[in-house]
Amino acid sequence: MEIISKLSQLNCSSSEPEIRAAFKDIAEDLFRNYHIEKSGKSYSFVNMEFYFCNPNHPDIITYPRNIDAGRWFFHQSGIDLTFKSSYTPYESQNDVVDINKPYAFGGILIRKIKSNENVFDGPYKCEWELFDSFNAFNSVPEEWPKIVKNETAQTLTPHPCQRKFSYSEDQMRKKYEELTQKVYNGICPLSFDAFRKYIKEEKLAYCI
Numbered sequence: 001m002e003i004i005s006k007l008s009q010l011n012c013s014s015s016e017p018e019i020r021a022a023f024k025d026i027a028e029d030l031f032r033n034y035h036i037e038k039s040g041k042s043y044s045f046v047n048m049e050f051y052f053c054n055p056n057h058p059d060i061i062t063y064p065r066n067i068d069a070g071r072w073f074f075h076q077s078g079i080d081l082t083f084k085s086s087y088t089p090y091e092s093q094n095d096v097v098d099i100n101k102p103y104a105f106g107g108i109l110i111r112k113i114k115s116n117e118n119v120f121d122g123p124y125k126c127e128w129e130l131f132d133s134f135n136a137f138n139s140v141p142e143e144w145p146k147i148v149k150n151e152t153a154q155t156l157t158p159h160p161c162q163r164k165f166s167y168s169e170d171q172m173r174k175k176y177e178e179l180t181q182k183v184y185n186g187i188c189p190l191s192f193d194a195f196r197k198y199i200k201e202e203k204l205a206y207c208i
Helices: 002-008 015-033 123-129 168-181 192-200
Strands: 036-039 041-054 072-075 078-082 093-097 105-115 117-122 146-147 159-160 205-207
Touching: 002 015, 015 036, 015 041, 015 205, 041 117, 078 123, 105 123, 117 123, 168 192
Parallel strands: none
Antiparallel strands: 036 041, 036 146, 041 105, 041 205, 072 078, 078 105, 105 117, 159 205
């Protein structure tokens, strides 16, 4: 599937312009050419947030992960469609990134989807709708959410927008310090001002 190749193209050496161009290309492709199917229902994408962290794009709010491209990845903020991702844990601490070794990880947070007239707005609402229940004894593939190519491309023009954060200045500072200590072993790859820009100013989401 072509979209898998696009989700696999970024790596630890990718430049910031290359990463931003990939976000735009993937967003347009997903909005126009793909949808999610589950249990006979079809869901279109409405809003997605992009997260990718490497030395050239240190978006440290991104959850570290070692995973192939095109997987569903659950985390404490919702569900991602993954980029090809890898990092080396610092001294075998699984959730701590060794920034002295190659790292590149991230995904696309599914923030808003639509099925017929029903809109599911928010990462958790999307997760709950898509992964609400499975047969515990005799599950079948139709129960699992799957990204499927549209028979006919949609004439949509997604536009970049800011990711949705409700952090106050104090909360941002605390989050920055928490990430620095817990994920980057006290050595953060970017300044607080740069972190603040990622949170408050950068347009790293796409919506219709």
